[in-house]
Amino acid sequence: xxxxxxxxxxxxxASLINNFVFTRFLGLCIFFGVSKKMETAVGMxxxxxxxxxISAALSWLIWTYxxxxxxxxxxxxxxxxxxxxxxxxxxxxxxxxxxxxxxxxLGVYLALIATNCIILAVPLINAGEHxxxxxxxxxxxxxxxxxxxxxxxxxxxRERLELAQVPRPFRGTAMAFVTAALIALAxxxxxxxxxx
Amino acid sequence: xxxxxxxxxxxxxxxxxxxxxxxxxxSLCPAIAVTNSVKNGFFMGVAVLAVQTLVNGTVGALxxxxxxxxxxxxxxxxxxxxxSVIDMTMAAFVRDVYREVGLYIELIVAFASILAHxxxxxxxxxxxxxxxxxxxxxxxFLVALVIISFFRELLGKGTVWNFPIVHFKPMLIxxxxxxxxxxxxxxxxxxxxxxxxxxGGKGATSGGGHH
Numbered sequence: 001x002x003x004x005x006x007x008x009x010x011x012x013x014a015s016l017i018n019n020f021v022f023t024r025f026l027g028l029c030i031f032f033g034v035s036k037k038m039e040t041a042v043g044m045x046x047x048x049x050x051x052x053x054i055s056a057a058l059s060w061l062i063w064t065y066x067x068x069x070x071x072x073x074x075x076x077x078x079x080x081x082x083x084x085x086x087x088x089x090x091x092x093x094x095x096x097x098x099x100x101x102x103x104x105x106l107g108v109y110l111a112l113i114a115t116n117c118i119i120l121a122v123p124l125i126n127a128g129e130h131x132x133x134x135x136x137x138x139x140x141x142x143x144x145x146x147x148x149x150x151x152x153x154x155x156x157x158r159e160r161l162e163l164a165q166v167p168r169p170f171r172g173t174a175m176a177f178v179t180a181a182l183i184a185l186a187x188x189x190x191x192x193x194x195x196x
Numbered sequence: 197x198x199x200x201x202x203x204x205x206x207x208x209x210x211x212x213x214x215x216x217x218x219x220x221x222x223s224l225c226p227a228i229a230v231t232n233s234v235k236n237g238f239f240m241g242v243a244v245l246a247v248q249t250l251v252n253g254t255v256g257a258l259x260x261x262x263x264x265x266x267x268x269x270x271x272x273x274x275x276x277x278x279x280s281v282i283d284m285t286m287a288a289f290v291r292d293v294y295r296e297v298g299l300y301i302e303l304i305v306a307f308a309s310i311l312a313h314x315x316x317x318x319x320x321x322x323x324x325x326x327x328x329x330x331x332x333x334x335x336x337f338l339v340a341l342v343i344i345s346f347f348r349e350l351l352g353k354g355t356v357w358n359f360p361i362v363h364f365k366p367m368l369i370x371x372x373x374x375x376x377x378x379x380x381x382x383x384x385x386x387x388x389x390x391x392x393x394x395x396g397g398k399g400a401t402s403g404g405g406h407h
Contacts, residue, residue, distance in 0.1 A: 022373060023373050024229070025224075025225050025226075025228045025373070025376065026303070027225065028224040028225045028228065029222055029224055029225070029308060032221070032224070074280065074284065075280070077276045077279055077280050077283065077302055077305055078276040078280060081272060081276050081305050082272075085269070085272065116306055117225050117303040117306040117307075119306075120302075120303060120305065120306050121299065121303060124299060124302055124303070125299065128299070167385075168392065169385045169386070169389035169392060170381075170385040170388070173221045173381075173384055174381045174382070174384040174385035174388060175385075177377050177378070177380050177381025178377070178378065178381040178382070180377045180381075181374045181376075181377030181378040181381060184373045184374040185374040187373075188372060188373065188374060
């Protein structure tokens with residue numbers, strides 16, 4: 001089996017089979033919080049995917065070249081959250097300087113990302129699974145796109161739900177959960193597609 | 197802006213009025229991910245309770261020495277330090293549970309509810325009320341997890357804490373990922389209904405907070 005097909009398998013597994021929202025249950029707060037409107041969902045997806053890939057790369061470099069040689073693996077939680085927060089803060093500043101238009105569109109989401117379980121999960125899983133650099137990148141990209149897919153499906157359904165006759169106790173959060181359950185049921189069909 | 201609630205009121209507030217999962221609908225990820233058995237849910241709840249109490253106590257004790265401009269990074273350091281401690285403790289003492297919920301224990305760092313309470317409560321109050329606020333919020337989370345996992349394990353496996361209770365063909369769907377969403381959705385709806393029917397409230401806030 002070639003190197004490329006292995007990466008592709010990892011990418012597919014991360015995005016569809018072990019979808020971050022529907023099978024791993026990460027980033028749910030964001031998922032239910034910003035999936036009310038299509039526009040915000042798309043903005044969030046773009047920002048998230050970019051941040052996930054870059055933070056996967058950054059944390060892999062720090063993990064492999066600084067923490068493992070020095071035997072500091074037990075500090076991974078402290079270090080990774082520091083790396084992610086610093087990177088998000090830096091990209092916030094850089095984006096504001098370089099492209100005010102894009103910052104105006106996506107700056108809101110950057111502020112929400114800094115401490116978020118889904119962003120932090122990627123470096124932690126990469127470190128736990130001992131992925132190589134390219135595998136980490138494929139995993140980050142797959143997870144990001146899987147999250148984007150989940151957000152966009154959910155947003156398109158919830159825009160219709162606005163007009164539906166939902167029983168009063170179920171309005172809002174409860175109905176969103178039941179909707180997510182039905183999507184998760186559909187995603188269960190992907191399990192066993194690739195046996196890793 | 198110190199609080200005027202007694203310690204007992206703080207605990208009750210955390211369990212009922214400000215229940216993290218059923219009322220505020222934040223920090224939901226572990227509420228679904230680790231509730232496929234009562235044992236997992238219980239230990240996850242205990243981990244959160246410990247972290248929340250320790251963080252609140254630490255912030256409450258150190259609040260006069262933390263410069264306001266850099267307080268958020270300091271809070272993050274305190275939180276991630278305590279999470280590391282709990283993480284390693286769990287890994288040492290409850291290995292079988294840790295194998296399933298380990299990732300989510302590590303992700304307690306990113307809990308909105310913990311940072312929010314360090315920021316809004318512990319940094320403005322004395323140590324003792326802060327600790328009780330932490331106990332209240334943590335217990336609320338623990339209770340919610342146990343309720344959800346009780347229903348899911350009973351329906352999905354016919355057991356509670358791995359003891360067989362009822363003998364019927366279990367609804368496998370309840371311990372699949374889908375069951376988690378269904379259980380939480382129906383429980384939130386049920387609590388909203390109770391509140392509307394008997395207390396004349398207008399139910400939980402819709403849509404959940406941001407992260």
